[in-house]
Amino acid sequence: MMKPHRRKRLGLVLFIAFGMSVAVALTLFALSQNINMFYSPTQVANGEVEAGTMFRIGGMVKDGSVEQQQESLAVSFVTTDYTNDVPIEYEGILPDLFREGQGIVAEGRLNATGVFQASRVLAKHDENYMSPEVRAALEQAGADPENHQFRANPED
Numbered sequence: 001m002m003k004p005h006r007r008k009r010l011g012l013v014l015f016i017a018f019g020m021s022v023a024v025a026l027t028l029f030a031l032s033q034n035i036n037m038f039y040s041p042t043q044v045a046n047g048e049v050e051a052g053t054m055f056r057i058g059g060m061v062k063d064g065s066v067e068q069q070q071e072s073l074a075v076s077f078v079t080t081d082y083t084n085d086v087p088i089e090y091e092g093i094l095p096d097l098f099r100e101g102q103g104i105v106a107e108g109r110l111n112a113t114g115v116f117q118a119s120r121v122l123a124k125h126d127e128n129y130m131s132p133e134v135r136a137a138l139e140q141a142g143a144d145p146e147n148h149q150f151r152a153n154p155e156d
Contacts, residue, residue, distance in 0.1 A: 040137030045084035051110045058105040058134035081138050088116045095123040103134045
C-alpha cells in the first residue's frame with residue numbers, strides 16, 4: 001500500500017508528464033502545418049506535389065510570360081528551371097525587383113488545373129543574389145544559373 005504523500009507526488013508527476021506530452025504534440029502539429037516545402041518547376045511538373053498543398057516554388061521568370069491585368073492587381077507569369085515550366089497566377093503588388101529573366105520564389109498552392117495560385121511572391125534583392133534553393137533547383141535541372149542558360153550536359 002502506497003503512503004498518501006507518495007501517491008500525491010506520483011499524481012503530480014503523472015499530471016506534469018501528461019501536460020508536457022500534450023504541449024509537445026500540439027507544438028509539433030502546429031509546426032507541421034506551417035512548414036512550406038520548396039519544389040522546383042520540374043518537381044511540380046513530375047507530380048511530386050498534390051493539388052491544394054501549400055508549398056514554395058522557385059525558378060526564373062520566363063521571358064515574355066508576364067501578363068498584367070489593366071483593371072486589377074492580377075498578374076500571371078511562368079516560372080521555369082529551363083527544363084519545365086509552371087504557370088503562376090498572383091493578385092497583389094509585385095516586388096520592385098520582379099521582372100522577366102530574374103529568379104523568384106513564390107508561396108501558394110497548386111490548383112486542380114496545374115496553375116500555381118501564389119499568395120506571396122519574393123524576388124532577389126540585388127543583381128548578384130539568387131536564392132540558394134532556386135540556384136540548386138536550376139543546377140539540378142541542368143541550367144547555368146549565372147548565365148541563365150540551359151546546359152546540354154548537367155555534369156559540365
